[in-house]
Amino acid sequence: MTATTPGFPAAGTEWIFVMDQSRCIGCRACVQACEECGTHRGHSMIHLDDVDRVQSPQTVPMVCMHCTDPTCAEVCPADAIKQNELGVVQSALKPRCIGCSNCVLACPFGVPKMVSEFDLMMKCDLCLDRTSVGLKPMCASVCPSDALWYGTRDEYAATRRGELVDTFVFGNQEVTTRVKVVADLPGSIDVLGGAAGARPWQDDPFGLEEEPLW
Amino acid sequence: MARPPLPEDQLVVRFGLRLNVEPPGGWVASTETGSEVHTHCCFCGLQCGIKLRLSDGEVVGFEPWYEFPFNRGKLCPKGVKRYLQGNHPDRLLAPMVRADDGFRPVSWDEALATTVGELRRIQAEHGPDSVAVLGGASLTTEKSYLLGKLARLGLRTRHIDYNGRLCMVSAGVAYKKAFGIDRAPNPWSDIPQADVVFVIGANIAECAPITTGYIWRARDRGAKLIVADPRVTAVARTADMFLGLRPGTDSALLSAMLHEVVRRDLVDQSFIEAHTEGFDEAVAAVADQTPRWAAEVTGVPAARIEQAAEMWAAPGTGMLLHARGLEHQSKGVMNVSAAINLALACGRIGRPGKGVNMITGQGNGQGGREHGQKCDQLPGARDLTDPEHRAAVAQVWGCDPDELPGPGLTAYEILEAIERGEIRGLLSICFNPLVSLPDTARTRAALDKLEHFSVIDFFLSETAHHADVVLAGSLHEEDEGVVCTAEGRVVKVNAAVAPPGDARRDTEILVEIGRRLGAERHFPFTTNREVFEELRRASAGGIADYAGITWERLEAEQGIFWPCPSEDHPGTPRLYTDLRFNTPSGRARFVPTPWRPPAEVVDESYPLWFTTGRVISQYLSGTQTRRIGALVAQYPEPLCELHPALAERHGIATGDIVRVTSRRGSIELPAMVVSTIRPDTVFIPYHWAGTQAANQLTNPVLDPESRIPEYKVCAVRIERVGPGARDPLDRRDTSLTGGPSYT
Numbered sequence: 001m002t003a004t005t006p007g008f009p010a011a012g013t014e015w016i017f018v019m020d021q022s023r024c025i026g027c028r029a030c031v032q033a034c035e036e037c038g039t040h041r042g043h044s045m046i047h048l049d050d051v052d053r054v055q056s057p058q059t060v061p062m063v064c065m066h067c068t069d070p071t072c073a074e075v076c077p078a079d080a081i082k083q084n085e086l087g088v089v090q091s092a093l094k095p096r097c098i099g100c101s102n103c104v105l106a107c108p109f110g111v112p113k114m115v116s117e118f119d120l121m122m123k124c125d126l127c128l129d130r131t132s133v134g135l136k137p138m139c140a141s142v143c144p145s146d147a148l149w150y151g152t153r154d155e156y157a158a159t160r161r162g163e164l165v166d167t168f169v170f171g172n173q174e175v176t177t178r179v180k181v182v183a184d185l186p187g188s189i190d191v192l193g194g195a196a197g198a199r200p201w202q203d204d205p206f207g208l209e210e211e212p213l214w
Numbered sequence: 215m216a217r218p219p220l221p222e223d224q225l226v227v228r229f230g231l232r233l234n235v236e237p238p239g240g241w242v243a244s245t246e247t248g249s250e251v252h253t254h255c256c257f258c259g260l261q262c263g264i265k266l267r268l269s270d271g272e273v274v275g276f277e278p279w280y281e282f283p284f285n286r287g288k289l290c291p292k293g294v295k296r297y298l299q300g301n302h303p304d305r306l307l308a309p310m311v312r313a314d315d316g317f318r319p320v321s322w323d324e325a326l327a328t329t330v331g332e333l334r335r336i337q338a339e340h341g342p343d344s345v346a347v348l349g350g351a352s353l354t355t356e357k358s359y360l361l362g363k364l365a366r367l368g369l370r371t372r373h374i375d376y377n378g379r380l381c382m383v384s385a386g387v388a389y390k391k392a393f394g395i396d397r398a399p400n401p402w403s404d405i406p407q408a409d410v411v412f413v414i415g416a417n418i419a420e421c422a423p424i425t426t427g428y429i430w431r432a433r434d435r436g437a438k439l440i441v442a443d444p445r446v447t448a449v450a451r452t453a454d455m456f457l458g459l460r461p462g463t464d465s466a467l468l469s470a471m472l473h474e475v476v477r478r479d480l481v482d483q484s485f486i487e488a489h490t491e492g493f494d495e496a497v498a499a500v501a502d503q504t505p506r507w508a509a510e511v512t513g514v515p516a517a518r519i520e521q522a523a524e525m526w527a528a529p530g531t532g533m534l535l536h537a538r539g540l541e542h543q544s545k546g547v548m549n550v551s552a553a554i555n556l557a558l559a560c561g562r563i564g565r566p567g568k569g570v571n572m573i574t575g576q577g578n579g580q581g582g583r584e585h586g587q588k589c590d591q592l593p594g595a596r597d598l599t600d601p602e603h604r605a606a607v608a609q610v611w612g613c614d615p616d617e618l619p620g621p622g623l624t625a626y627e628i629l630e631a632i633e634r635g636e637i638r639g640l641l642s643i644c645f646n647p648l649v650s651l652p653d654t655a656r657t658r659a660a661l662d663k664l665e666h667f668s669v670i671d672f673f674l675s676e677t678a679h680h681a682d683v684v685l686a687g688s689l690h691e692e693d694e695g696v697v698c699t700a701e702g703r704v705v706k707v708n709a710a711v712a713p714p715g716d717a718r719r720d721t722e723i724l725v726e727i728g729r730r731l732g733a734e735r736h737f738p739f740t741t742n743r744e745v746f747e748e749l750r751r752a753s754a755g756g757i758a759d760y761a762g763i764t765w766e767r768l769e770a771e772q773g774i775f776w777p778c779p780s781e782d783h784p785g786t787p788r789l790y791t792d793l794r795f796n797t798p799s800g801r802a803r804f805v806p807t808p809w810r811p812p813a814e815v816v817d818e819s820y821p822l823w824f825t826t827g828r829v830i831s832q833y834l835s836g837t838q839t840r841r842i843g844a845l846v847a848q849y850p851e852p853l854c855e856l857h858p859a860l861a862e863r864h865g866i867a868t869g870d871i872v873r874v875t876s877r878r879g880s881i882e883l884p885a886m887v888v889s890t891i892r893p894d895t896v897f898i899p900y901h902w903a904g905t906q907a908a909n910q911l912t913n914p915v916l917d918p919e920s921r922i923p924e925y926k927v928c929a930v931r932i933e934r935v936g937p938g939a940r941d942p943l944d945r946r947d948t949s950l951t952g953g954p955s956y957t
Binding site: 022023024025026027028029031032033035036041042050053054055056057058059136138141142143144145146159160161199201202205206207208210211213 | 236240241242275276278280287288289290291293294295419420423424426427430431434446447448449451452453454455456458509510513514515516517518830831844848858868886887888889890892893894943
C-alpha cells in the first residue's frame with residue numbers, strides 16, 4: 001500500500017467525502033454496494049429518492065452527513081449514538097438503543113433508519129471497516145457519476161468545479177457537517193437550470209408549443 | 215420438433231427463474247477472504263475492471279479494482295451484484311437431453327454423441343447448409359474464434375452468425391464505409407477533452423453507466439452537452455440542448471444539422487478537402503432536409519435544431535456518441551452515416567477530444583465481432599469474400615482456401631430459413647432469441663420446427679426450453695480468455711472458480727464437438743492459451759491485428775488497444791491520428807443520407823409510436839440478471855412509460871394495467887405515467903420473456919445492409935385494462951422504518 005496507490009490515501013492527507021446530488025443518475029450502484037459493506041452486510045444505509053419521477057428522472061442520494069454536533073445523538077434518550085475519534089457518527093450501540101426512533105425523526109437530513117429486524121437504529125458509518133484501513137467507502141468507490149466522491153481537497157480542486165458547502169441552516173438550528181455538498185455556484189452541473197433561462201428546453205422538453213402533436 | 219417438453223410453468227419450477235439473494239453462507243458469513251481475482255464485469259461492453267473475492271473456492275463478493283484505468287473501481291449495480299450469478303440454485307450441473315417429463319441428465323458422451331450425430335444426420339440428408347450455428351457477443355474472443363472455426367471446418371456450414379447482429383452491425387457497416395475499420399475511433403479518455411459532447415440514441419446512464427463520469431468530467435471543463443432522445447434520460451436531464459425526437463427520425467435530425475452547418479459555413483473546409491471524399495454528394499442529399507422540414511418529421515422545433523447545429527459546430531473539440539437508439543432501425547446504417555457525416559464536416563476525427571464513437575453494448579461486443587463468428591468475417595476482422603483474406607486464414611488453419619464456406623445468413627435470416635424448412639439443425643451458445651429477437655411468436659414457432667437443437671448454456675434459458683440437448687457450459691468467472699472493450703482495448707478475463715458439478719468450460723465443449731465432427735487436426739487445443747496463440751497468428755496482418763498481444767502484456771499493461779502488430783508495438787488507443795483512413799484512397803468517406811421513413815408508421819389503427827430499450831439493473835435477455843435478487847428488486851417487471859397527456863386521453867394512471875398492441879402481438883403490463891417521454895410515443899424495456907416480452911410487439915424488418923431488426927420503432931395502440939395490483943414505483947428508500955432490505 002503506497003501513497004500513490006489509487007483507492008488509498010497518501011499519508012498525512014485529509015480525505016473528504018463530497019456529495020453532488022446533481023450528478024446522480026439513479027443507478028443505485030451505491031445502494032447495492034452499501035449492503036456489501038462489512039459492518040452492515042445485507043442492509044443498505046443509503047437513501048436514494050426520486051425528486052418527482054413524473055416530472056424528471058432526477059434522483060438524489062443521501063448518505064449520513066456526519067454532523068459536528070449530531071442532532072441524532074443529542075436527542076437520543078439512551079445515549080446510544082456515538083462519534084468516533086475521526087468524527088464519524090455511528091449506528092446506535094446495540095446494548096443501549098431502545099428503538100424509540102427519536103433520532104429518525106430528529107435528523108435534519110432524514111438519514112437514520114429504524115431497522116425493525118434488529119430493533120436498532122442503523123445508519124451510514126462512512127464504511128468504518130474500509131476507511132479505518134485507508135480504503136474509500138463503498139458508495140463513493142463505485143458511483144459511476146461521481147455524485148458520491150471521496151478524495152483529497154487537492155484532487156477535488158484539480159478535477160471538479162463547484163464550491164463545497166458544509167454548513168446548513170434549518171430554522172434556528174445551524175448544522176456543520178463532515179460531508180461536503182457541492183453548491184450550485186460557481187459551476188457545478190446546474191441541473192435545476194441555474195440562472196433564469198439557462199435551459200429553456202426544460203419548460204417544454206418536447207417543444208409541443210412549437211410542434212403540436214395532434 | 216424442438217418443442218418444450220413441459221409447459222413453461224412446470225419448467226420454471228424445475229429450472230428457474232429462481233433468485234439468488236445473498237452470498238454463499240448468507241450475509242452473516244465472515245467477510246474474510248482467501249484471495250481476490252482481478253477480472254472484468256461480464257455485463258456490458260465497457261468491461262469494467264473488478265476484483266472477485268474468493269473464500270473456500272467460492273466467489274463470495276467483490277472489491278473495487280481502483281487501479282484499472284478505465285473505471286478506477288467504479289461499477290454499476292450489475293457489476294456490484296454480478297458475483298451472485300455463481301452458486302446459483304438454477305445452475306445447470308450436467309448435460310441433459312429432452313425427456314417426456316422434462317430434461318434428463320446424461321453423460322457427456324451421450325450428450326455430445328447426440329448433438330454430433332443429429333447434426334451430421336441432418337447434413338447427410340439435406341446438405342451441409344441445413345445446419346446453422348448461433349453464437350453470442352458475451353463470449354470471450356477465444357470462444358468466438360473457436361465457434362467460427364467449428365462452423366467452417368467442423369460442420370462446414372455457411373450459416374454462422376451471432377447476437378451481435380442485434381447490437382453493433384449498423385455501426386459496423388457505417389464505420390467501414392466511412393473509415394474502413396469497425397471500431398470506435400477514440401478511447402473514452404478523449405470524451406473529457408471535448409468542448410461539446412453530442413449524445414444521440416444512447417441512454418448512457420442506464421446502458422453504459424461508467425461513461426457518465428467521462429461526460430461529467432468534460433462538463434467540469436465547461437463542455438456543452440447536446441442529447442437527442444425520445445425520452446428525457448438521466449443524462450439528458452442536464453443537457454444544454456435536448457432534442458426530443460420521434461422514434462425513427464434520427465437521420466432527418468442529423469441531416470438537418472448538417473444542412474444547417476453547411477448553410478452557415480461552419481464546416482472545416484481544409485479538413486474536408488485534404489482528408490475526405492464524397493462531401494458534395496452528402497451535401498446534395500441534405501439540400502432539402504432543412505431544419506424547418508426536419509421539425510415536421512422529427513417533432514423537434516426548427517430553432518432547436520439550428521441551435522444544436524451551431525453548438526456542435528462551434529470551434530474547438532467535440533465528441534459525438536451514439537448507440538442502439540439510432541442503430542436499431544431499418545435505416546440504422548444510414549443513421550450512423552449521418553452522424554459520421556456531421557463529425558467529418560467539422561473535422562472531428564483522429565485528434566484528442568475529436569471523434570465520432572459508437573458505444574458497443576454487449577460484454578464482448580467488440581471482440582466478439584472480430585474473429586469469425588460473424589457470417590461474413592474471418593479472424594482479424596477479415597472479409598470472408600476476399601481471396602487474399604481467405605488464403606491468409608486458410609494458411610494458419612492448415613486447410614485449402616476453397617474449404618472455407620462462403621458468407622451465410624445473418625441471425626434473423628437464419629430464423630427465417632428455419633421457418634422455411636431450409637435450416638433444420640441448430641447449435642446455439644450465448645443467445646436467447648426468444649427474448650432478444652423481434653416478433654416473439656414467430657421466433658417460438660420457428661424454434662418448434664427444428665429437427666435438432668443443441669444449446670450450450672449455464673442456465674436453462676427460455677430458448678433452451680426448446681432444446682433436444684443442453685450442454686452445461688461455463689459462466690464468465692469459470693473460464694479465462696480475452697475480451698475487447700467498447701474502446702477497442704483488449705483485456706484479460708481471469709477464471710475465479712471451476713465450473714460446478716459436471717458442467718464444463720465452453721472452450722472444452724467446442725473443442726470436443728470439433729473433434730467428434732472429425733476435425734481433430736483443426737482442434738488440437740488443450741488450453742485456452744493455445745487458442746489465443748493461434749488467434750494471434752490468424753489475426754496477424756488483418757485489420758483487428760492481435761499479433762503483438764500476449765496474455766502477459768494484457769495483465770502488465772492493463773489492456774492493449776488493437777491494432778497491435780508486434781510485441782514491441784504499444785497498441786493504438788486512437789485511430790487515424792495521421793488522418794489517413796483504411797479506404798482505397800486513404801480518405802474518409804461521406805455517405806449520402808436521403809430521408810427514408812421507418813418501415814412501419816402510425817395510422818388510425820395503430821396511432822402511437824413504440825420504442826424499446828433497457829434498464830440499468832438488467833443485462834440483455836436477462837438470463838443472468840433476472841436470476842439475481844437484488845437486481846430484480848430494483849426493477850422487478852417491465853413497465854410501460856407514457857406521457858400524462860396520452861394517459862389522460864385513455865384514463866390511465868400510474869400502476870394501472872394497460873394493453874399495448876401492434877400488428878405482431880400485444881402485451882399487458884403496468885403503466886408508468888411520466889412527462890419525460892414524447893406524448894406520441896410509448897416505451898417498454900425488453901429484458902423479459904414470455905407474456906412480459908416487449909419483442910412480442912416489435913417489427914422484424916431488417917436494415918438492408920446491416921440486417922439489424924427495427925427494435926426501436928413501430929406502430930401500436932394502447933388501452934386501459936384495469937387497476938393494477940401494486941404500486942410499480944420503488945419507494946423502499948423513502949421509508950424510514952422497516953429497514954431497507956433488498957432481498
